[in-house]
Amino acid sequence: MAFLLSWASVLFGCLYASVAGASNLSALYPPLWDESPGQFSDYRVENGQYVIDPWVYTERMGIYKILLNQTARYFERFAPENEQNALWGLPLQFGWQYETGRLADPTHTTNCGYTENHLCISVDSWWASINYFLNVLPFLSAVDSDVMGISSDQVALLPPPKDQTPFCLSVSACRLLYPITMNKWNYFYQQLKLPSTDFNELLEYLWEAHTSTLNDVLGIFEPRLNYYLKPEEDFERSWAVAVDYIAALRFPTTLIKTHDFQKGLPPRMLVTGDVAPFISDFTKFQNTVLFSLNSLRELHESTGGLSLILWKNLMKTEFARNVVLEFLEIINKVFT
Numbered sequence: 001m002a003f004l005l006s007w008a009s010v011l012f013g014c015l016y017a018s019v020a021g022a023s024n025l026s027a028l029y030p031p032l033w034d035e036s037p038g039q040f041s042d043y044r045v046e047n048g049q050y051v052i053d054p055w056v057y058t059e060r061m062g063i064y065k066i067l068l069n070q071t072a073r074y075f076e077r078f079a080p081e082n083e084q085n086a087l088w089g090l091p092l093q094f095g096w097q098y099e100t101g102r103l104a105d106p107t108h109t110t111n112c113g114y115t116e117n118h119l120c121i122s123v124d125s126w127w128a129s130i131n132y133f134l135n136v137l138p139f140l141s142a143v144d145s146d147v148m149g150i151s152s153d154q155v156a157l158l159p160p161p162k163d164q165t166p167f168c169l170s171v172s173a174c175r176l177l178y179p180i181t182m183n184k185w186n187y188f189y190q191q192l193k194l195p196s197t198d199f200n201e202l203l204e205y206l207w208e209a210h211t212s213t214l215n216d217v218l219g220i221f222e223p224r225l226n227y228y229l230k231p232e233e234d235f236e237r238s239w240a241v242a243v244d245y246i247a248a249l250r251f252p253t254t255l256i257k258t259h260d261f262q263k264g265l266p267p268r269m270l271v272t273g274d275v276a277p278f279i280s281d282f283t284k285f286q287n288t289v290l291f292s293l294n295s296l297r298e299l300h301e302s303t304g305g306l307s308l309i310l311w312k313n314l315m316k317t318e319f320a321r322n323v324v325l326e327f328l329e330i331i332n333k334v335f336t
């Protein structure tokens with residue numbers, strides 16, 4: 001029960017709350033969306049290739065923007081204005097990272113990501129490194145799946161300034177390093193193209209590809225956690241655990257729901273002395289979510305991961321997921 005309550009408080013604000021007067025969806029887009037490339041021809045062209053630097057915020061965001069644009073036709077049947085595009089979760093999460101200073105150089109040895117150089121994405125940032133794979137792998141897989149309208153040799157991704165080995169730059173290199181994950185992203189796009197696939201199935205395949213991506217790279221970037229103050233490091237570890245639980249619930253990562261969910265995430269980097277649920281400049285919702293995420297990780301670790309196995313088993317049927325969703329709705333009403 002404590003477990004469900006913990007979950008409920010993480011998710012209560014997002015599943016049922018809806019944006020008041022969400023008539024203007026563009027208000028929910030991530031930062032600098034309008035300034036980011038919306039088509040390949042907005043990028044620099046060299047030797048017949050579009051050159052994209054994923055270590056510049058707007059250029060990485062442009063990859064998402066084009067991906068969202070190119071997949072819009074497959075999500076049309078669920079809602080107008082691309083609102084139900086399940087890929088919204090990725091750019092919104094990336095935008096939250098930017099807005100909260102999480103893409104900046106955590107070692108403070110460069111000005112990358114700070115005021116005068118705020119579009120710079122630091123390769124030393126744990127968040128930015130992990131996000132690379134939630135950006136480039138779904139993108140290259142979409143290219144490979146003929147979703148993007150270009151072939152893989154028409155695009156050139158630039159490497160980061162250092163630590164280049166894990167950051168694959170092409171379909172073939174990414175397939176070589178992350179074959180299982182690339183197959184999962186390809187499978188998602190294959191299913192996306194079939195008009196018979198329902199939304200729930202798409203969420204399942206999307207979350208499988210997402211968690212497989214994290215499984216591939218979380219270990220590689222663990223040393224980067226040392227660059228952070230303890231409360232932020234703890235939150236990063238908790239976040240990495242929580243994603244598996246959110247995935248099992250098949251959280252619908254549409255524009256409005258992701259936006260609502262993110263209101264509960266820390267609005268700045270955590271610093272020494274930040275103890276949820278008592279952080280004075282956080283909302284009650286943000287304090288509750290942070291406290292719950294940390295509690296969830298404690299539960300997860302103290303049971304040696306058994307809690308996740310149980311949770312996954314519970315969440316296997318649509319019936320069970322609906323029970324949890326209804327339970328969350330009740331909790332939501334109690335809290336608000």
Ligand SMILES: *[C@@H]1O[C@H](CO)[C@@H](O)[C@H](O)[C@H]1NC(C)=O
Pocket residue numbers: 024026027
């Ligand atoms: C929607 O919001 C955006 C930015 O907040 C604004 O530029 C635009 O004019 C608005 N559109 C409508 C139809 O209200």
Ligand SMILES: *[C@@H]1O[C@H](CO)[C@@H](O)[C@H](O)[C@H]1NC(C)=O
Pocket residue numbers: 038039069070072082
């Ligand atoms: C996709 O991009 C094109 C060109 O920028 C634009 O005209 C179109 O409205 C976009 N479609 C969606 C669904 O965003």
